[in-house]
Amino acid sequence: MNKNSLVYISSGDVSVYESQVLELLRYYVRRKSIHVILVQGYSSSKEKTRLEKKISNYPELLSDMIWYRTYPAYLFFEPLHLFSIKKALSSIATIDQYTIHVRSEFCGYLVQKASSQIKLSNRIVVDIRGVVLEELYYKLASNKSKIRRFLIFRQIKYWKKFYDYFFSRKDSRLIISSVSSEINCYIKKKYPSCAYPLMVHPNIAGEQFIYNEGARNKIRETLGIPLDARVAICATGSNASWQKDEETIETLIKQGIYVINLSKHTVNIPRCITMVIPFTQMPSYLSAADIAVLWREENFINWSASPSKLSEFAAMGLWIIHNKHVANAVEYIRSTGAGILVDTIEEIQTDSYNNNRESRLISGQQHFSVQAIAESYISTYNK
Structure with a gap:
């Protein structure tokens, strides 16, 4: 061949x-x-x-x-x-x-x-x-x-x-x-x-998922978010009861965090901006954020999955809050320190957030970038 x-x-x-x-x-x-x-x-x-x-x-x-x-x-x-x-x-x-x-x-x-x-x-x-x-x-x-x-x-x-x-x-x-x-x-x-x-x-993060400081500042200015504020991304997509969108957002906002809620389900809470964006704009909005929330229902389907959001969050250097229901996310956060693992919403604390985005960008690209995974596939083809 x-x-x-x-x-x-x-x-x-x-x-x-x-x-x-x-x-x-x-x-x-x-x-x-x-x-x-x-x-x-x-x-x-x-x-x-x-x-x-x-x-x-x-x-x-x-x-x-x-x-x-x-x-x-x-x-x-x-x-x-x-x-x-x-x-x-x-x-x-x-x-x-x-x-x-x-x-x-x-x-x-x-x-x-x-x-x-x-x-x-x-x-x-x-x-x-x-x-x-x-x-x-x-x-x-x-x-x-x-x-x-x-x-x-x-x-x-x-x-x-x-x-x-x-x-x-x-x-x-x-x-x-x-x-x-x-x-x-x-x-x-x-x-x-x-x-x-x-x-x-695992699922890949495409080549367009590269952190962009200019896009970060532009999105924040457009949304009226201070450039020095801490921002979290919630991208749940649906309003299933186990996702507990409003409780998660309220918890983050009480800790002084602005929230960009990428969902069709509007959450009417001050400092929470709800919107739906095309896939092409996702890298810019992830650049504008510092923290990402990955919340999943407890079942084997999720435990064995590789959410595309995890790959994209990690490749963009976001600090990930996860509820221990996706094995790939648990393993990644434990091995890199790129976030926190919690059992309940009440355990979410952003005090341990660190500003070392550069190290998270490196580890995220190493684990989930299209380059890293494509090269591994090519090695597999040639075995």
Whole structure:
């Protein structure tokens, strides 16, 4: 295989598609001169239109793109899925010269099966972004609709079957890359016969996540925040009861902190500014802040996750307040001192905040920058 040739297979549109897929691939093309073919799945014309709009901002990837059709994740649709993937892979000239990188374990299972059927010998790196089987159990327990519960139950049966198949295979072509060591521990515990090498690559912070003093001052002046004030970012996205947005914000404000609340849920408290901003403006607002709040519900899905916000907060040198429910965040804060770990909102104290942002910027970039993680992926491809 040519180490400078990569086929990247993504099965659909997700909220972090730009930050986690397109930013990585653009880095490969621009910085490492890797020839990338993006094989992109879509389930409907609407999803394809959304994807086309996002990809249009990455012209480097447009010249070598292959579309393929995806189908619902049920056993009935597997033959259609396999036919679609085999058609896409077979359309690539000199396919044997490429390393294949697949996003998600379900897509990885299908690609492994399809590539075996057309007798490919390519090295395959499968990214596991979360343990979807556990997410399905979670949805089943929390859903009250009989029809929806039936469909989820059917999916669970299928996913259990393909997990058993996928993780029991002896396929020397495969390497698994998980976003956290907790997912690899899960695989080892549930599937002790799994013979694949297990790597860890957390979510990336794109190249645009670079601290900017000018943007910091401009955002503060625009929002009417004093340049010498201490500012916290809260970016929860929803108003779930466990997030306790208002209590967190009140606690910070009582300690003299200004709060930028990036949420659709307005919190009417003095010195709290609520707004929704486009992703492109996020680096400027993170530059304007000093502190970030990462609050998560207690469950295995969160514990084993790699939130994009964590990567972005860390890469921007923010001092992170976290409630100990994401293993990656706990490990990062404990190893670097770039924040505090608390059990309850009442424990939040910003007295221990330090102004050494420069050291946090260095450690954040080392752990989560697209450069650091891309280089690690490339090393994995070449193993």
